[in-house]
Amino acid sequence: MKTTLIALAAVSFFAGSVLAAGGAGSEKGPGDGMGMGGKSPGSMGAMQGTEHMRTTQKDRFQNMDTNRDGYITRDEAKNDESLTKKWKDADRNADGTIDASEFSAFETTPPQGTDR
Secondary structure, three states, X not given: OHHHHHHHHHHHHHHHHHHHOOOOOOOOOOOOOOOHHHOOXXXXXXXXXXXXXXHHHHHHXXXXXXXXXXXXXXXXXXXXXXXXXXXXXXXXOOOOOEEHHHHHHHHHOOOOOOOO
16 A cells, blocks of 8 residues: 555656656657756746846846947946946956956856855
């Protein structure tokens, strides 16, 4: 009886996981035959969140880079208070401008004194 309940619970869990993932094989991924591209449903949310963060950073960078030269100058950043206050931290190579990689590093660095 105990074994039957455990087996039934395992089958129910598996079926629920497959339904939550959109059904078995609905999105064939490499190597797994279960869809999701070999990724677990839990990792998909984290990946989508990271992708959204990159898109948001890219959009913010492009909005500030008004002349579209690939760099943010102090003048272009004047309307962003946090970037203006932390300019020296963001401009890691001290060339007077912030490129996309410096901006990305600045955006993902938690402010000092926080647990973010």
